[in-house]
Amino acid sequence: MRYLYGLAILSCLILWSSCRNDFETVASTGNLEFSRDTVYLDTIFSNIGSSTYNLKVYNRSNEDINIPTVRLAQGEASNYRLNVDGMPGKIFENVQILAKDSIFIFIENTFDINNLPTNPKEFLYTDQLLFDGGGNEQKVELVTLVKDAVFLFPEKFADGTTETLNLGDEENPFLVKGFFLEDNELTFTNEKPYVIYGFAAVPNNKTLTIEAGARVHFHNLSGIIVEQNGTLITKGEKSNDLEVMENEVIFEGDRLEPGFSDTPGQWYAIWLRGSLSSVMNFTTIKNSTFGILSDNSQLTLKNVQIYNSSNIGLLAINSAVTGENMVVNNSGQSSLAIQLGGIYDFRHCTFANYWNEGFRSFPSVSIENTLGDALAADLIKADFKNCIIYGNERRELSLFKSDERAFNFNFENSLIRFEDPNGEFANNPLYDFSNSALFTSIVQSVDPKFQDTEKNNFNIEKGTSGAENIGKNGVGPDFDLNGTQRGNSQQDHPDAGAYESIEFPQG
Structure with a gap:
């Protein structure tokens, strides 16, 4: 839905460029110029769509030109999606550019790393954007780093509803999208990042342990809840590289683009609701609404950094x-x-x-x-x-x-x-x-x-x-x-x- 809505907006913004009178054109001769020769779509998680990136294509000549084809090298099988001069698709014919003018091409990506024969932690996905063919062919490289992750999310039921948690009581319910972690989900390792949708709740008298080097990412309005008598333990350790923080436990949003690296309010909070003896060590929490919300809880914080809370x-x-x-x-x-x-x-x-x-x-x-x-x-x-x-x-x-x-x-x-x-x-x-x-x-x-x-x-x-x-x-x-x-x-x-x-x- 987000993708369709985004394309609709883009189509409206550049509709004027598709509503022009007919004009005489000459064929492209391979002299197109581009705003960049490689489009790097920043790192994404498997199955999570990227932001929309743009490429500007220039006709510097004095004549109106016609590009016979603009297409992705992998065609309809490509995991990239295009919007060329207001039209969505993956293969386009007879794309026209006025003299001394330009057009925008918008590019997005979603990739399922599980479709690979093997399942690496990271995978560099590439394709090419091809203009014309034969001796006049020009190309722009498309590159995306795709990370595999463990996805945790509330169940969606057959009637269209989503699993919820009641943070109130029976008389005064306060429902949020969320789920209780199962026993086999109560240890987060550093093997893959974790991506959480909704609230992942630690049940009463249970402990969520997060190992050194683990990365936990949250979608919008998501977080961790530790229920009464539950415990959260993060086992971060001092890192050798203070920039990479390889041994730190890091909580942040699921937008990996550099433009979101310090944006506040991307997710909700680590919410302790009557938690007992929670301990966090060498842990960084950033870009949330509340970093830690401790309500009637016991908490020890050692070497903890909290940044960019809205x-x-x-x-x-x-x-x-x-x-x-x-x-x-x-x-x-x-x-x-x-x-x-x-x-x-x-x-x-x-x-x-x-x-x-x-x-x-x-x-x-x-x-x-x-x-x-x-x-x-x-x-x-x-x-x-x-x-x-x-x-x-x-x-x-x-x-x-x-x-x-x-x-x-x-x-x-x-x-x-x-x-x-x-x-x-x-x-x-x-x-x-x-x-x-x-x-x-x-x-x-x-x-x-x-x-x-x-x-x-x-x-x-x-x-x-x-x-x-x-x-x-x-x-x-x-x-x-x-x-x-x-x-x-x-x-x-x-x-x-x-x-x-x-x-x-x-x-």
């Missing part, structure tokens, strides 16, 4: 969360939002927000012991040690409490951006940075000198960073997110945040 990176509601060596950035609202109290302990974490997709009215870190107007619960503790809280707004920390419930927090040896030039918060005791019961050894609003916030690179610069050498000894972990050992002496204190400072390359 709403919130880590939303914790009345949960118990421990985090170390975390980086969260680029969230449409907050990078970390704590609501309805709970228990929290963050060490050497970088909570930043350099959202550039539009206006942002929420701080990087928001802490509340309420949820809406009606609910409140004890914030038993929210401790931040050796952390960075920063971003491109003046105030990147928000504290809001109900006096009816406990509201205990402490920031220690951390860099916090909080500027109050007009004294709006001068009489609010929650923001009394001189109160050592709440704030100890805080550096306020000094640039951490991140290496490249647009590329989610939160290394800090040696010699200039406001986070350098301000950490408290003995907080741990002993090694930063790069694997560099932290300082731990009177002369060499650790730096705040997830990274020890480094020399930036010059130029």
Whole structure:
């Protein structure tokens, strides 16, 4: 359906080029020019259609020309699809181009890797777009990398309905497209990527284990749900190549084109609903609506990065969360939002927000012991040690409490951006940075000198960073997110945040 709809739009957009008066033409002599000699359709998963790519064909001559044939070399058997000057197909005859004019050819691809005699993990699928024939033949290469994957999706029933999960109760149902993982699906390996449609749910008292190097991709409005007493364990490990991250567990959308590599909101969330003892290590979560949504759950996060969340990176509601060596950035609202109290302990974490997709009215870190107007619960503790809280707004920390419930927090040896030039918060005791019961050894609003916030690179610069050498000894972990050992002496204190400072390359 998406393909047909896309072709209909394309046909409408270029209909004018097919509705022209008859004109005299000469045959093509092999002098066509092309916007590129090879069209690389970016990597796709088997059975998932590519984006639409375009090729422009130019007639630079002073005469109107007629191209006897434009076709795919594999003809009707090709897995590529064309739209030539507003007409869909795979073989075209008598394609005309006015003098000093051009036409567009739009190209798409869907390939089933299971049709091959063997079933490789990756397959380079190629074809050629041929213009004319004989001595006048010209060609443009078409190339696509196709990846095999494990597809997980809700069942479609004979009556046309789709399997659903009820996230509410019998009296107040809240249905979403989804399914419970079977016992034989509760281990994700690194042999093939996983592509999930709808919500894949971990049942009560079951554990989903994701091995080091695994890649999990989600279609639009999809995610993972861990039900009450269920557990999620990601066993990522430190990678040798920090660009490839070969041992990292990565959660992201199913659009593999470079244009989607940093696009927020492509899928929904990892949603913990009463999860017990979930642990994530060396894991990257990107391009979701919520990175992690922890609702009344227990969660340990070690060496976790969350980027490009259209709403919130880590939303914790009345949960118990421990985090170390975390980086969260680029969230449409907050990078970390704590609501309805709970228990929290963050060490050497970088909570930043350099959202550039539009206006942002929420701080990087928001802490509340309420949820809406009606609910409140004890914030038993929210401790931040050796952390960075920063971003491109003046105030990147928000504290809001109900006096009816406990509201205990402490920031220690951390860099916090909080500027109050007009004294709006001068009489609010929650923001009394001189109160050592709440704030100890805080550096306020000094640039951490991140290496490249647009590329989610939160290394800090040696010699200039406001986070350098301000950490408290003995907080741990002993090694930063790069694997560099932290300082731990009177002369060499650790730096705040997830990274020890480094020399930036010059130029």
